[in-house]
Amino acid sequence: MYVLGRDGTTDDLDGGTASDDGNDCDADRPPHTARIGSFLARDGSASAAVGVDLDRPHAGLVFGKRGTGKSYTLGVLAEELAAAKGVAPVVVDPMGVFGGLRAAGGRVVDPAVRPASIPPSAWPPLLGLDPASGPGSLVWRVVADAVDDEPGDATDRGSTGETTPSPSIAALREAVTGADAPSETRRAAANHLRLAASWGVFDADAPPVGSLAAEAAPVVIDLAGVPDAAAAAVVRAVARGLYDARIAGELSRLPWLLVDEAHAFFDGVSESALRTLLTRGRAPGVSLVCATQRPAALPSVAVSQSDLLVSHRLTAARDVDRLAAAEATYLAGDLASRLPDGVGEALVVDDATETAHTVRIRERRTPHEGESPRASRLSGGGPR
Numbered sequence: 520m521y522v523l524g525r526d527g528t529t530d531d532l533d534g535g536t537a538s539d540d541g542n543d544c545d546a547d548r549p550p551h552t553a554r555i556g557s558f559l560a561r562d563g564s565a566s567a568a569v570g571v572d573l574d575r576p577h578a579g580l581v582f583g584k585r586g587t588g589k590s591y592t593l594g595v596l597a598e599e600l601a602a603a604k605g606v607a608p609v610v611v612d613p614m615g616v617f618g619g620l621r622a623a624g625g626r627v628v629d630p631a632v633r634p635a636s637i638p639p640s641a642w643p644p645l646l647g648l649d650p651a652s653g654p655g656s657l658v659w660r661v662v663a664d665a666v667d668d669e670p671g672d673a674t675d676r677g678s679t680g681e682t683t684p685s686p687s688i689a690a691l692r693e694a695v696t697g698a699d700a701p702s703e704t705r706r707a708a709a710n711h712l713r714l715a716a717s718w719g720v721f722d723a724d725a726p727p728v729g730s731l732a733a734e735a736a737p738v739v740i741d742l743a744g745v746p747d748a749a750a751a752a753v754v755r756a757v758a759r760g761l762y763d764a765r766i767a768g769e770l771s772r773l774p775w776l777l778v779d780e781a782h783a784f785f786d787g788v789s790e791s792a793l794r795t796l797l798t799r800g801r802a803p804g805v806s807l808v809c810a811t812q813r814p815a816a817l818p819s820v821a822v823s824q825s826d827l828l829v830s831h832r833l834t835a836a837r838d839v840d841r842l843a844a845a846e847a848t849y850l851a852g853d854l855a856s857r858l859p860d861g862v863g864e865a866l867v868v869d870d871a872t873e874t875a876h877t878v879r880i881r882e883r884r885t886p887h888e889g890e891s892p893r894a895s896r897l898s899g900g901g902p903r
């Protein structure tokens with residue numbers, strides 16, 4: 520098997536024969552390897568199996584225009600992580616398409632994060648308030664006071680602050696209402712906090728983020744129908760929480776955070792946490808894989824920091840340009856024409872071996888729930 524992301528190794532443990540189509544449940548898989556598919560020959564036939572290194576942390580990107588197989592590819596990776604040792608996949612699922620991972624032992628959870636996991640300075644923008652405005656600065660101050668005032672010995676706190684209680688949104692609203700500020704300022708701040716409570720993602724008693732990465736089984740955070748700002752708050756808390764938990768030595772597994780529709784999270788309260796994982800996540804052992812149909816909406820650091828890039832078909836010039844920002848000489852030439860056409864086919868750029876290959880991603884073992892609805896498949900969809 521050819522293992523991507525592993526320095527200088529072509530780990531041909533199983534011979535890599537033409538019959539090795541990467542689809543079987545492989546007892547012969549090298550350890551700590553995600554078997555994602557097989558090389559795609561020019562004549563369209565599948566050849567040697569292709570794996571991704573799971574032994575070390577990585578930063579990866581999955582690109583492709585709509586319907587080319589990004590979520591599916593992320594699902595294949597999650598299945599492989601579920602079967603590997605020492606890792607813990609956590610999937611951010613904005614569209615509600617990863618529920619099929621239950622068949623791999625996974626669990627789907629509703630988002631629940633502690634208000635204290637969002638730093639005081641991030642609260643005004645999260646609530647759509649100008650930090651320099653009266654209500655914005657009041658919310659900032661109230662959160663800062665509430666987090667500081669929490670009882671308990673500071674030495675008990677993990678770096679995530681998750682071993683001490685968090686204020687609830689109700690407590691923050693109460694503090695706002697009783698603050699020394701003009702009544703319209705207090706009212707505006709309280710209204711914005713009421714809105715945050717209505718998102719239903721904040722819970723002062725939410726389990727620590729690290730508990731999401733306690734098992735090999737994938738944990739799918741279902742963000743379908745959750746407002747954008749709330750989803751960003753959850754991604755921020757989870758990304759930062761996993762990073763801090765690893766730094767604090769609280770996690771015995773290496774977390775892999777898989778983020779679908781990632782363009783939505785590089786704008787707003789989650790951006791800094793994702794950037795932290797991209798630039799510094801590998802040192803404590805946190806991997807990040809972002810999938811998006813809008814590569815141009817990702818910061819260039821996402822491409823420059825990624826060591827694995829899987830690109831399904833892209834057509835928009837600005838998106839192809841972002842791919843070209845990988846600045847790899849082995850990517851020279853007409854990139855757009857190198858991207859394969861077929862659904863589930865991708866160009867894989869491997870920084871470790873400085874190579875690019877065309878790959879067919881294997882079929883899922885668990886159900887993929889991302890099918891586009893088709894009128895013809897509905898009961899009323901037959902010919903009249």
Ligand SMILES: Nc1ncnc2c1ncn2[C@@H]1O[C@H](COP(=O)(O)OP(=O)(O)OP(=O)(O)O)[C@@H](O)[C@H]1O
Pocket residue numbers: 583584585586587588589590591592812862863864879880881882883887889890891
């Ligand atoms: N590797 C694959 N093998 C077989 N079928 C695939 C593969 N990848 C994708 N498909 C098929 O293509 C469909 C679309 O894939 P997917 O939902 O992953 O697209 P997407 O790129 O995430 O689209 P969107 O941007 O709309 O979310 C899937 O429902 C599945 O039927």
